[in-house]
Amino acid sequence: MTNALLSALPTAILVPLPVAVPLVVCAILLATAHLLPGRLPDILATLTALTVGILCALIASRAGDGAVTYWFGGWEPRDGVALGIGFSVDAASGWIGAFIGLLYALAFVFAWGFFGRTHGHFHILMLLFLAAMIGFCFTRDLFNLFVWFEVMSVAAFALTAYHLEESALAGALNFTVINSLAGFLMLGGIGLLYARAETLDFAGIAAAVANAGRDPVVAGGFCLVAAALMIKAAAVPFQFWLADAHAVAPSPVSVIFSGAMVSLGVFGLAKLTAVVFAGSAQVQDALPTLLTGLGALSAVLGGWMALLQRHLKRLLAFSTISHAGIMLTGIGALSAGGTGGALVYVVGHGMVKGGLFMIAGILLATRASIDEIALRGLGRGIGPAGAAMAVAGLLLAGLPVGLLDQGSRLLHGALEGTHPYAFVANLTGAALTGAAVLRATGRIFLGLGEDPGDEAGAPSEEEREKADRPLWLMLGPCCILLLLDVIVPPAWVEALAPDAINAFAHGTLTGGMEEGPLWAAWCPVGAAIALAAYALFRHKLPRAIVRPVRATQSLPARGLEALHSGLIGDYVAWLAVGLALIAGALALA
Amino acid sequence: MSPRLRLALLGAALAGLLPGAVAVIRRLPEFGATIAAYGERINAIVPAERHVANMVSAINFDLRGLDTLGEEFMLLAAITGTVVLLRGRRGENTTDRAMRLPGRAILPRSEAVVLACRLAGPLLMMFGLYVVLHATVTPGGGFQGGVILASGTLLAYVGEGYAGWRDVIRSHWLDAMEGGGALLFALCGLAPMLTGAAFMQNVLPFGTFRDLFSGGLMLIENAGVALAVCGGFTQLFLEFLEETREAAGPEEPGEESA
Amino acid sequence: MTWLPYAVAAWLLAAGLYGLASSRNLIHLVGCLSVCQSATYALLLGLGYRWGSIAPIFYDHPPGTPAVDPVMQALVLTDIVVGATLTALLLVLTVQIFKRTGTLDPEQLKPMRRRGDPAGADAPRSAEHPSR
Numbered sequence: 001m002t003n004a005l006l007s008a009l010p011t012a013i014l015v016p017l018p019v020a021v022p023l024v025v026c027a028i029l030l031a032t033a034h035l036l037p038g039r040l041p042d043i044l045a046t047l048t049a050l051t052v053g054i055l056c057a058l059i060a061s062r063a064g065d066g067a068v069t070y071w072f073g074g075w076e077p078r079d080g081v082a083l084g085i086g087f088s089v090d091a092a093s094g095w096i097g098a099f100i101g102l103l104y105a106l107a108f109v110f111a112w113g114f115f116g117r118t119h120g121h122f123h124i125l126m127l128l129f130l131a132a133m134i135g136f137c138f139t140r141d142l143f144n145l146f147v148w149f150e151v152m153s154v155a156a157f158a159l160t161a162y163h164l165e166e167s168a169l170a171g172a173l174n175f176t177v178i179n180s181l182a183g184f185l186m187l188g189g190i191g192l193l194y195a196r197a198e199t200l201d202f203a204g205i206a207a208a209v210a211n212a213g214r215d216p217v218v219a220g221g222f223c224l225v226a227a228a229l230m231i232k233a234a235a236v237p238f239q240f241w242l243a244d245a246h247a248v249a250p251s252p253v254s255v256i257f258s259g260a261m262v263s264l265g266v267f268g269l270a271k272l273t274a275v276v277f278a279g280s281a282q283v284q285d286a287l288p289t290l291l292t293g294l295g296a297l298s299a300v301l302g303g304w305m306a307l308l309q310r311h312l313k314r315l316l317a318f319s320t321i322s323h324a325g326i327m328l329t330g331i332g333a334l335s336a337g338g339t340g341g342a343l344v345y346v347v348g349h350g351m352v353k354g355g356l357f358m359i360a361g362i363l364l365a366t367r368a369s370i371d372e373i374a375l376r377g378l379g380r381g382i383g384p385a386g387a388a389m390a391v392a393g394l395l396l397a398g399l400p401v402g403l404l405d406q407g408s409r410l411l412h413g414a415l416e417g418t419h420p421y422a423f424v425a426n427l428t429g430a431a432l433t434g435a436a437v438l439r440a441t442g443r444i445f446l447g448l449g450e451d452p453g454d455e456a457g458a459p460s461e462e463e464r465e466k467a468d469r470p471l472w473l474m475l476g477p478c479c480i481l482l483l484l485d486v487i488v489p490p491a492w493v494e495a496l497a498p499d500a501i502n503a504f505a506h507g508t509l510t511g512g513m514e515e516g517p518l519w520a521a522w523c524p525v526g527a528a529i530a531l532a533a534y535a536l537f538r539h540k541l542p543r544a545i546v547r548p549v550r551a552t553q554s555l556p557a558r559g560l561e562a563l564h565s566g567l568i569g570d571y572v573a574w575l576a577v578g579l580a581l582i583a584g585a586l587a588l589a
Numbered sequence: 590m591s592p593r594l595r596l597a598l599l600g601a602a603l604a605g606l607l608p609g610a611v612a613v614i615r616r617l618p619e620f621g622a623t624i625a626a627y628g629e630r631i632n633a634i635v636p637a638e639r640h641v642a643n644m645v646s647a648i649n650f651d652l653r654g655l656d657t658l659g660e661e662f663m664l665l666a667a668i669t670g671t672v673v674l675l676r677g678r679r680g681e682n683t684t685d686r687a688m689r690l691p692g693r694a695i696l697p698r699s700e701a702v703v704l705a706c707r708l709a710g711p712l713l714m715m716f717g718l719y720v721v722l723h724a725t726v727t728p729g730g731g732f733q734g735g736v737i738l739a740s741g742t743l744l745a746y747v748g749e750g751y752a753g754w755r756d757v758i759r760s761h762w763l764d765a766m767e768g769g770g771a772l773l774f775a776l777c778g779l780a781p782m783l784t785g786a787a788f789m790q791n792v793l794p795f796g797t798f799r800d801l802f803s804g805g806l807m808l809i810e811n812a813g814v815a816l817a818v819c820g821g822f823t824q825l826f827l828e829f830l831e832e833t834r835e836a837a838g839p840e841e842p843g844e845e846s847a
Numbered sequence: 848m849t850w851l852p853y854a855v856a857a858w859l860l861a862a863g864l865y866g867l868a869s870s871r872n873l874i875h876l877v878g879c880l881s882v883c884q885s886a887t888y889a890l891l892l893g894l895g896y897r898w899g900s901i902a903p904i905f906y907d908h909p910p911g912t913p914a915v916d917p918v919m920q921a922l923v924l925t926d927i928v929v930g931a932t933l934t935a936l937l938l939v940l941t942v943q944i945f946k947r948t949g950t951l952d953p954e955q956l957k958p959m960r961r962r963g964d965p966a967g968a969d970a971p972r973s974a975e976h977p978s979r
Contacts, residue, residue: 028772031769073654124666124669159670161674184887220613583605596865603864653918656921
């Protein structure tokens with residue numbers, strides 16, 4: 001019966017709903033904030049997020065090998081010129097929307113009772129965040145993209161600082177300033193593109209870009225818009241804000257930040273480069289160098305920094321930088337396999353990283369600490385969480401099973417022949433981040449590693465999160481995420497991907513979707529286990545092995561830590577450097 | 590990084606960007622020569638098709654109404670965030686305990702100020718309403734008018750003091766105004782879909798050109814925006830002014846408060 | 848001088864970035880961010896202007912009179928709302944930072960380090976060296 005009802009819904013009605021429904025629920029929650037009984041916001045928010053996910057999946061399944069286009073206000077294009085704002089939903093955008101809805105629903109379950117006394121304000125912010133993400137995925141209008149980008153940012157800024165400790169406030173400040181600058185750059189870029197294209201619709205801009213030839217205005221517009229999206233995607237040298245913000249946000253919020261928000265920067269960049277800038281030879285020439293270069297750098301640097309951390313959420317934040325870099329290299333391959341791999345990777349990575357942040361939240365709630373060394377051996381009572389964390393660590397390293405692996409295999413296939421250094425960087429990033437997570441698992445849940453003695457005190461602030469929540473309610477969503485990553489049938493994705501990518505990129509990307517070799521999947525897993533084992537059993541190894549390793553990596557490690565100074569002035573200077581790098585790559589192309 | 594090194598890095602980056610900026614500026618359309626085809630087309634067709642005189646309102650509420658919907662909820666997010674981060678709902682019972690800077694003289698409120706505020710307050714409110722109502726015919730609109738209305742309530746603070754101001758402003762009402770206004774706007778999007786039209790399609794009669802009642806659905810959306818902006822900005826003032834009161838007890842950080 | 852508005856926009860962005868990088872006061876920092884944003888106002892309004900045109904409001908002038916680009920004005924209106932929301936949120940953060948730390952100097956803020964703990968700056972933050 002439900003099926004009959006669903007198939008009776010015309011697709012044309014569905015498209016605006018995933019954005020409109022959460023907005024309406026937000027407004028109702030706010031208007032009646034002081035009247036609502038305790039658990040109602042939790043229930044409403046979870047159901048809304050699920051509804052959004054289902055609606056997106058419905059639209060995606062109906063998009064087929066084309067895209068569902070919807071014009072708001074009934075302003076259909078006249079003589080081929082767009083007058084209003086349109087949404088254009090292809091299968092890839094729709095399924096990513098469905099994944100985002102699901103991630104929010106699970107994050108709401110995870111956060112059950114976390115924000116009990118905020119009169120639903122937490123849920124309002126999260127639902128706005130959700131609506132903005134869906135709008136960002138679906139829109140085909142450049143300024144509308146900017147509006148959703150900003151709504152996303154504003155909701156995220158407020159959520160980051162929730163704990164009001166110094167770290168949380170400083171992290172939120174850095175996040176706000178850098179991402180606000182990203183918004184301004186994007187708007188400037190939109191202005192330049194509008195000056196050349198005289199329209200804001202993707203298709204119209206794409207036509208004008210193709211006609212413009214080698215045009216500094218188009219290149220400038222691309223430079224500014226791409227910088228904004230790379231700031232969101234935390235590519236080197238724009239990555240600094242991420243570790244400060246993700247490490248201090250409340251755990252359910254970090255789940256969304258790392259699982260969806262950062263990847264959406266990559267998603268936006270993939271869409272714009274394939275749809276809007278496909279006709280500009282200058283941009284297309286600059287992209288491979290720029291994206292594989294910065295992506296590879298982010299993959300390695302993020303992985304290395306992750307390995308250096310003892311603050312568990314900061315560790316995971318750096319691993320997100322590394323994995324966002326891996327996604328960027330895929331887009332830089334400028335092939336169907338590369339972009340397809342990156343999009344599959346977005347979903348797989350979101351599930352695994354979301355699960356990992358939930359485990360960090362469980363430790364904060366039940367063990368009142370987030371410091372790996374202070375937590376040594378304290379995880380013994382919550383074995384299932386340890387098992388989940390070990391599985392997540394192996395998946396992150398590239399264990400050849402599940403969605404994340406499918407994505408990284410596609411990336412390997414696309415990069416192996418054409419961009420060998422990016423291929424190696426991808427393997428390195430996966431190995432380093434996997435090693436960091438596995439080491440933390442071993443230390444926390446098995447009590448491995450050297451007894452820290454008086455070093456056990458964490459150098460960062462004391463942290464804890466609301467403790468009186470049942471364990472299964474927090475562990476359940478985490479296990480569902482990891483399970484989903486593993487059980488999504490590869491054959492289904494394989495069948496869906498070629499048409500979906502073709503529709504996503506409007507046919508501008510070529511090449512097949514070959515998977516990389518199996519050894520490339522096992523290599524980082526082996527390296528991750530070896531690295532984690534070295535870190536945990538170092539005190540039992542002969543000094544002749546340990547000393548040279550320590551001596552060679554100590555200095556660069558301290559240099560890297562010093563670069564991530566937490567000072568906003570430094571970050572702004574690096575932002576300008578990044579902008580100059582993009583401009584330089586465009587000038588040389 | 591030392592500040593000097595940081596500025597050197599920034600300077601080098603900006604110097605590197607300079608040739609690019611010059612190249613872009615040289616190739617931009619000449620200032621003041623022409624306007625984009627999109628804007629030209631809107632100027633040409635909208636007065637006849639929507640019977641409104643103000644093109645900016647027509648874009649904000651009709652052609653690109655979705656942007657304004659997003660913008661409205663962005664404001665809502667910022668104000669909700671402010672309430673959450675300032676741990677709102679304080680100060681309603683402690684109206685007499687202002688924080689004082691030691692050593693600064695406390696001057697009584699001058700009668701001239703009170704009189705000026707009492708005279709200007711209602712006038713400002715009238716002006717705000719005027720700006721709201723004339724959204725489709727003059728350079729007005731719900732956002733601009735809503736901000737004016739909200740600043741009108743600030744005059745009550747200046748004239749009557751914190752206690753008097755808090756007597757008339759109730760935080761729950763502001764929530765209801767803000768949420769209700771945003772809800773009205775969102776429903777203006779969904780309601781036309783019940784008739785089979787598109788989201789936010791202008792299905793109401795358009796009225797007469799240059800008349801107060803022109804633009805159909807835009808008028809309702811405009812009222813929603815005015816309500817939400819007025820409520821939202823007053824809430825914002827309230828939250829910041831609560832910071833001038835001494836907290837009743839020590840503030841608890843983290844999730845236990847709020 | 849047809850390039851002047853655009854050059855002003857570029858200059859405002861650069862000046863704002865300089866201010867952000869060198870700021871020693873959070874309220875000044877918020878102001879610098881607004882300066883950066885003004886660059887977008889100048890650029891958008893500059894692009895939308897045409898000599899000899901009226902404002903895009905056909906009340907005193909009949910429809911068909913040359914008018915400036917209404918799209919840019921609508922975009923700037925949205926941009927102003929963005930500016931207002933960001934300023935509000937940043938000032939909230941500033942208020943809370945001052946309450947928690949007693950300073951407004953961004954150079955004094957150290958995320959992820961414990962304040963007032965002399966060992967805080969030197970204690971190993973790295974998990975690689977639990978017993979250095």
